[in-house]
Amino acid sequence: MHGTLPHRAKELNEARSLLPAAFHRSPSKRLRNGAIGAALIAPLVYGAVVFGVTPARLVEGLSRLGGILSFMFPPHVWTTWQEWSEVLAGLGETVxxxxxxxxxxAVASLPLAFLGAKNIMPLSWLRLLSRRGFDALRAVEQIILALIFIRAFGLGPLAGILAIAVSEIGTFAKLFAEAIENTSRRPVDGVKASGGSQFQAIRYGILPQSLPVILSIILYNFESNARSGTILGIVGAGGIGFLLADRMHAFRWPEAWSIIFLIIATVYIIDAVSNTLRHRLI
Structure with a gap:
């Protein structure tokens, strides 16, 4: 074994002489790596200075957080059906x-998706306009839409439903258009070769290919909206979020944590059901 060490050192020296760039970084590469590291660290340092992030503040905040988390166990258990019914009704309202x-x-997005699909819409200007419209809808957060609709329609789930629907139109239309674009051309050519119209080509050639993906996207977003619906409730859109905000404002932390546990359990159930449906569809 010891006899092979000089031989390996000789091979290593030969490799270094043949490929010096593989063993030594040039000054330009070192400068580039240093610039990348500085670009990553600079925002952290700037944010810490501007936002007043200090070790003392972090320690104090973590100690307070520990006090809040201490209320998690044992969780509060409601003892009357009236209390349970209020919480369960809020959960059901959010779902x-x-x-x-x-x-x-999803219903509003499906016809709009055809306007943004390259293999359906030949007019590039209309396709581009549709895509930018989808981006504009997706750029506005659901919570902002909820505040707007609460101002227009008042407190309650209606504002939350409209906020989710408008936000999802932009997301669904973009994802549906991409699913339609990724379909194979052969079934469409087969329908047209049999004398079918453009509508029949879409109905029998494109939709059967894209529909499983579209349904999977809908299920996944429903699961995500069940979580975001809690946040919308906090700002006044009803549901379990309203009850959670009420308990937190009153510093009734044991009840707040019990509600959070129920929200997590509900999301788990929705996730399990939607995963099963997605596997069957795809």
């Missing part, structure tokens, strides 16, 4: 709000 908002967004 229904997410379902209806997702459904309305």
């Amino acid at each position: 229904v709000m997410a379902f209806l908002g997702t459904l309305l967004g």
Whole structure:
């Protein structure tokens, strides 16, 4: 074994002489790597200085957070059906709000997706205009839309449903258009070769290919909207978020944590059901 060490050192020296760039970084590369590292670290340092992030503040905040987390166990258990019914009704309201908002967004998005699909819409200017419209809808956060609709329609789940639906139109239309674009051309050519119209080519050639992906996207976004529906409730759109905000404002942390646990359990159930449906569809 010791006899091979000089031989390996000789091979290493030969490799260095043949490929010096592989063993030594040039000054330009070192400068570039240093610039990349500085570009990554500079925002952290700037944010810490501007936002007043200090070790003392972090320690104090972590100690307070530990005090809040200490209320997690044991969680509060409601003892009367009236208390349980209020919480369960809020959970059901959030799930229904997410379902209806997702459904309305999907129904409105499907015809719009054909305007943004390259293999359906030949007019590039209309396709580009449609795509930018989708981006504009996706750029506005659901919570901002909820505040707007609360101002227009008042407090309650209606504002949350409309906020989810409008936000999902932009997301669904973009994802549906991409799913339609990624379909194979052969079924479409087969329908047209048989004398079918453009509508029949879309109905029998494109939709059967893209529909499983579209349904999978809808299920995934429904699961996501069930979570975001809680945040919309906090700003006044009803549902379990309203009850959670009420408990937190009153510093009733044991009840707040119990509600959070129920939200997590509900999301787990929705996730399990949607995963099963997605596997069957795809």
